[in-house]
Amino acid sequence: MGNDVLPKEVIQQFSDSLVSDSLISKRLEDKNFGDVMVVGGGVSGIQASLDLATAGFKVYLVEKGPSIGGHMAQLDKTFPTNDCSM
């Protein structure tokens, strides 16, 4: 990948060939290459990461604390069913 975003059409032509497709993936994996970085592992960051991963993207979830969960993990129970927030 260069510094510029290639137009969508170019990428699609490029990826039509299976060989070059897998080659890109390989090279990209080596370089800590991802699609998206999510900053913050609270309920919102976790949901964004899950949705992106399910929709076909490689995600780096970055959290400054020792565990994901954020403030919601500290809550006891939640409105309105009083379900456990974990």
Next chain:
Amino acid sequence: MEGKQGDFNVTLKTKPRYIIEDKCTGCTTCVQYCPVHYPDSFNQDISDNKAVHVYFSQAIPLVAYIDDSCLRLKDKKCDICSGVCKTGAIDFRQTIKKTDINVGAIILSSGITPFDPSAKEEYGYKTMQNVVTSMDYERLLSSTGPFEGEVLRTIDRKHPKKIAWIQCVGSRRVTQGDNSYCSGVCCTYTQKQVILTKHHYEDVQCTIFHNDIRSFGKDFERYFQRAEQLPGVEFIRSYASIEKEIPETRNVVVRYATADDGVKREEFDMVVLSVGLNPPKAYKEISEKFGIELNSHGFSKSDSSNPIKTNRPGIFVSGAFLGPTDVPESVFTASGASAQTGELLDYRRDKLARERIYPEERNVSGEEPRIGVFVCHCGANISSVVNMPSTVDYALTLPNVVYATEQIFSCATNSAKEITDIAKERGLNRVVIAACSPRTLEPLFRDTLREAGLNQYYLDMANIREHCSWVHARQKDEATQKAQDIVRMSVARASRLEPLKEYGLRVNKAALVVGGGIAGMTCALSIANQGHEVHIVEKSTDLGGMARRLHSTLEGLDVQTYLDNLIRQVYKNPLIHVSHEADIISITGYLGNFTTTLETEGRIKEIKHGASVLAIGAQEYKPAEYLYGENDSVFTHLELGEEIAKGNQTVINAESLVMIQCVGCRNEDRNYCSRVCCGHAVKNALKLKEKNPQMRIYILFRDIRTYGFREDSYREASENGVQFIRYTPEDKPLVEAVKEGGKDMIRVTIADPILGQRLELDADVLSLAAAVIPTESTSEIARLFKVGLSPDEFFKEAHVKLKPVEFATDGVFLCGTAHYPKHIPETINQAYGAAGRVLTLLSRDTVVTSGSISKINKDSCVGCMACLTMCPYDAITYNMGKRICEVNGILCKGCGNCAATCPSHSAELRGFDSGQLLAQIGAA
């Protein structure tokens, strides 16, 4: 961080844990031996933890870390943990690690920081032991908290008998160090804490000192009523301040005032400060590093036509960094950020992501049942009532049970691993989880079985929480007995479980969006921009919906220009097809493969699609009260906005204008708050004051609910001379048409609680905050799509917190005011959220159907069609040739209606067949 959208280079610095993550098993032996006690930040520093510890019992990853209080890190004194760790996971040589990562987009979901009241002396926090914050109180209530779920005073370990909550701490105040905005979540979380406190201790007196009660969200009003009606709970509308601590008892004296009694002082055993939400601590750093702008409060600066987007292309924001938000909004803005990232990076979807691979399924059909029973404490939810060891011992006496154990949280990652490991070691071929309802966690435990190489239908969940510990909290012995009965029944059924197969179905890549308002169009555009065809179904002749009648937002958006642009984009997009004047006739099919038939502009049209989004909006209540429809000077807020935009001189030049809030809702007919009206009233008032500063404007309200940053506008209106007068539902304003000096006027009479006398306001114009109500077609659309309605007849989402934009019916999603009244920026966020969730379905090639479906024995079926009439999913058809009924396994949802109805016992639900159920009942 540098670069631009599509190509950001980020350098991450990872703090050392001093633990090798791959080696740590989370066994916590090191924690037991560590000699350093240090305040536990997860428990708000109320209790201690050790220098080496696991952040909390369900932490992910579940590995220990060593913090700065470690003696070894300070002066190389101690090395106990290295000695006791059997796996050699302790590593003091670790240093800060730098990693360079290249990504195409960034989502900032940095959350909030609770307001810190210790910054202001007046709150008494940290100086008085029994003044705690609401965050501290959450930990006190929690079973994993400092006192394992007992609410105790730290100083003397006594149960408080009188607790006060003080609302709006740090919020709605313009004083130095406080926030001017409303944090939006505190009213409802306080009500939750009151309900939970009363659940813990029936005899506790709870007093809540509040300003307005801001129950503006879905079901909030009912929740408030539930809290208010509890015995020993008192809501007092008064500013309250903390006066002093009584030295002997350490009780806290609160000073407040009521209209009847004047200034009062009252002593409480504990005072909870309901603290608001501040921007994330590092907000300045985040803004500088990522080059994004902030608003004056330190949250991300948003454009109200798309709050999730930042000023920097390729960087998005989700959750509370957008401004104070609750959990559902944090969740759907996350899905919304995911959708906008998808629009940007669609060209590289599926290039890097990898499928998860499960071990091969073991064939156990020839084996005798070997059942493992895992009894979950659920923190203290179950274990504080049900005797755990005796339940485990009892399970071991049951036939076919070869293993039983207890777990603190069976749903935690380490427990799931324990289950798979034990299943493999002990050769288990059936698993019983004695824990909660299968509603939320059954998919997780099925996944656990797959990881163990077992068919996922070899699982049974014994519900000893909702069906036992929660309802029999005060009868411990009987509850333990009942838990054992439930486990016995579950084991009986598990012995007879069979492996079931699931099938993959192709997904049709198109989406159907019902409703062409802002929500529907925004959602459709986002889906189309990710390469999918979208069909918009609009019942009227034009796109635009309710927004056609709105002209501006409080944030200053020019709605009509925005709307025209949105409509243009929709018509220009080659992947979007719009059907006008459309009525849906029928929907057939299932997740990933729907067929919708509709009549549009006189023609019948059939659309095939994989997902459906219901964005049919809401409508305005037509008031039957306050002379509406009888007098030309009476408008609704929506109409008033239109008149102002049109430049109606009678309205603009009025000398006096009265607004009445809560018309048609917050009453017996509609027990909810319409959420938008307070903001709407303030917006109209500000517009009018701008055009005619001399106009006298009175807003008659019950609670002003300008939550979030709207509070600033409320303040502005008040400063501009708009008068706010409170009324109660028992003493509503009286409205009559009068002639005053030859002029037609509307006389509004209201009791003024401050002056204690009746006020007569003669107005040229009266504007009513008419409720936002579901559309006439909501219930019909709900019937067609087989989705649920909530008590107020808006659409009911699958889960209030975790699935806010989807229905319990698979493949059907929702957004906009059809879910609940909401402002335009909120609608836009939710529409992107729905698009994000739709993409998690449409970007897949196949979806998997459930294995637990019905079968009809073709030899015994007599073709009476009783099952066919009972099936709510049209999954059963009559085969004319064979004269029997047949099940379409893809449509079948496994409800079991057919099995219950069939007179010849030919219909059976797999996984719940007669043999299994009778065994379960027989064991009861």
